[in-house]
Amino acid sequence: GIQVEQSPPDLILQEGANSTLRCNFSDSVNNLQWFHQNPWGQLINLFYIPSGTKQNGRLSATTVATERYSLLYISSSQTTDSGVYFCAVAYKLSFGAGTTVTVRA
């Protein structure tokens, strides 16, 4: 199956800082999604982005399909951004291990 690697595994930010999360995948894909898992376990859809660039408020994402990676940008981070961010690819989603983000006030 497709291998998905996320980096870094952990990220500690001061409120207001910017950050970049990375997702590498081992094969071409027709689906790539970024999720934020809240403390109750719910997966929140952030982006559906098999290719190209999208922005939603302080978050943006870019997927370079030909080079098999995607980036998630968080700007002006807030404490509510804390949690685990997952990248997942393919129709039967294969998940990366996640990046745990902690934003300190």
Next chain:
Amino acid sequence: GAVVSQHPSRVICKSGTSVKIECRSLDFQATTMFWYRQFPKQSLMLMATSNEGSKATYEQGVEKDKFLINHASLTLSTLTVTSAHPEDSSFYICSAPSGGTYEQYFGPGTRLTVT
């Protein structure tokens, strides 16, 4: 976005009993749904694909006789954990694609504890 619900949100059962978890698509129809399992501090692992009108397909290493899946309608899939044991304690989450794309929407999950 599309809404997926799960019931129950939390269940505690005794070892040897069976537990049924429901996954519903509330505002769209889903001919396919997916079931995942997540252990503490770990990522999500796909268990099986639920297909309306046909048998479920299971990922390698998942016991189909232990995790029974029934896709009863275009809006409902159920996962039954049979003869549950403590090692089956986990967070079970379902998803379904919507909107004519591959984008998946997830239910809120069911936390199963087997005592």
